[in-house]
Amino acid sequence: MTSLDDLPIRDDLRGQQPYGAPQPRVRVELNVNENPHPVPADVVEDIIARIRVELATINRYPDREFVALRTALAKYLGHGVTPDMVWAANGSNEIIQQTLQAFGGPGRTALGFPPTYSMHSIMAAGSGTRWITAERDADFAITPETAVAAIRAQQPDIVFFCTPNNPTGTPVSLETIAAAYDAFDGIVFVDEAYAEFSPTGSPTALTLLPSRPRLIVSRTMSKAFAFAGARVGYLAADPAVVDALRLVRLPYHMSALTQAAALGALAHADEMLAMVDDIKVQRDRLVVELARLGYTPYPSDANFVLFGNVANPHDVFERLLAKGIIIRDNGIPNHLRVTAGTEAETTEFLEELATLNGTLNGTLN
Ligand SMILES: *Cc1c(COP(=O)(O)O)cnc(C)c1O
Numbered sequence: 001m002t003s004l005d006d007l008p009i010r011d012d013l014r015g016q017q018p019y020g021a022p023q024p025r026v027r028v029e030l031n032v033n034e035n036p037h038p039v040p041a042d043v044v045e046d047i048i049a050r051i052r053v054e055l056a057t058i059n060r061y062p063d064r065e066f067v068a069l070r071t072a073l074a075k076y077l078g079h080g081v082t083p084d085m086v087w088a089a090n091g092s093n094e095i096i097q098q099t100l101q102a103f104g105g106p107g108r109t110a111l112g113f114p115p116t117y118s119m120h121s122i123m124a125a126g127s128g129t130r131w132i133t134a135e136r137d138a139d140f141a142i143t144p145e146t147a148v149a150a151i152r153a154q155q156p157d158i159v160f161f162c163t164p165n166n167p168t169g170t171p172v173s174l175e176t177i178a179a180a181y182d183a184f185d186g187i188v189f190v191d192e193a194y195a196e197f198s199p200t201g202s203p204t205a206l207t208l209l210p211s212r213p214r215l216i217v218s219r220t221m222s223k224a225f226a227f228a229g230a231r232v233g234y235l236a237a238d239p240a241v242v243d244a245l246r247l248v249r250l251p252y253h254m255s256a257l258t259q260a261a262a263l264g265a266l267a268h269a270d271e272m273l274a275m276v277d278d279i280k281v282q283r284d285r286l287v288v289e290l291a292r293l294g295y296t297p298y299p300s301d302a303n304f305v306l307f308g309n310v311a312n313p314h315d316v317f318e319r320l321l322a323k324g325i326i327i328r329d330n331g332i333p334n335h336l337r338v339t340a341g342t343e344a345e346t347t348e349f350l351e352e353l354a355t356l357n358g359t360l361n362g363t364l365n
């Protein structure tokens with residue numbers, strides 16, 4: 001049988017691992033930070049109606065510039081963002097990919113601060129961009145001084161921030177982002193995939209966009225909007241950045257069906273986001289209850305909680321899975337990550353973990 005190693009693949013891809021979150025269908029899925037609530041039935045009906053209209057002309061290519069969608073996204077974002085500052089793609093993963101294709105590539109480097117979202121480094125590898133890393137401060141924070149020192153030392157072409165950070169839930173301050181921007185001439189990419197779960201009134205890097213043409217702020221409909229399966233991510237940046245991405249995108253990369261579905265969801269934004277408050281309650285409950293069980297949860301501004309003091313993460317993961325509950329082992333020693341589910345799912349996870357604790361010596365204490 002042929003293996004990957006037998007094929008004439010690029011030397012820089014040899015030995016790389018693909019994105020690998022396991023995807024078993026189990027009863028309680030708390031592993032990839034999805035929204036546990038389905039799209040409301042009336043929104044489903046509106047989306048179906050919109051897709052039906054599109055199907056009547058599906059023999060034609062879609063609007064390559066998806067102007068209606070960019071207009072709706074700009075309106076949703078607010079903060080003075082205009083449609084010419086917005087770009088969308090099939091998930092923010094494709095936004096990351098297009099950014100690296102346009103601003104990274106062979107001979108260039110991208111800097112990140114692990115532990116962070118694995119797709120930043122995986123997409124760097126895929127685009128031939130060398131991935132370099134820098135240390136965080138205590139409790140996974142990144143101070144302006146730390147960011148600036150790393151940028152001055154490593155002279156990257158792109159810097160990735162993730163705020164709130166996946167998998168730690170830690171926010172990155174606007175001071176850090178602004179200081180990083182001023183420390184070099186490259187692209188600052190701020191991944192705000194979980195922005196809607198942050199405390200109301202939290203700062204967003206969208207407010208830094210005026211007069212910062214090398215800043216990119218990315219968002220997604222996968223998490224708060226409960227739209228992971230639709231694949232819609234987007235960014236806000238200077239219109240010149242959008243021009244750069246036009247050089248590398250596939251023509252017609254946003255299908256007519258995706259555009260219609262996203263427009264339908266955005267037309268009901270309030271209803272789509274109605275469950276966010278409920279998810280935040282479950283997240284905060286996880287932090288309290290995990291501490292009560294003897295673990296060390298980190299405060300989180302996202303829809304998941306990272307917790308430490310796990311004696312054997314692999315064991316805990318497997319035993320929960322055997323009970324039909326999947327969470328995430330990000331490979332951080334003695335840590336696991338769990339997504340905030342529905343109230344019932346969160347209860348089930350916590351009760352099962354408490355039971356395990358009794359039999360397994362689950363914590364390091
Ligand atoms: C989940 C996630 C995304 C979303 O990716 P999509 O391709 O939009 O589904 C982006 N960034 C981070 C940090 C994430 O955790």
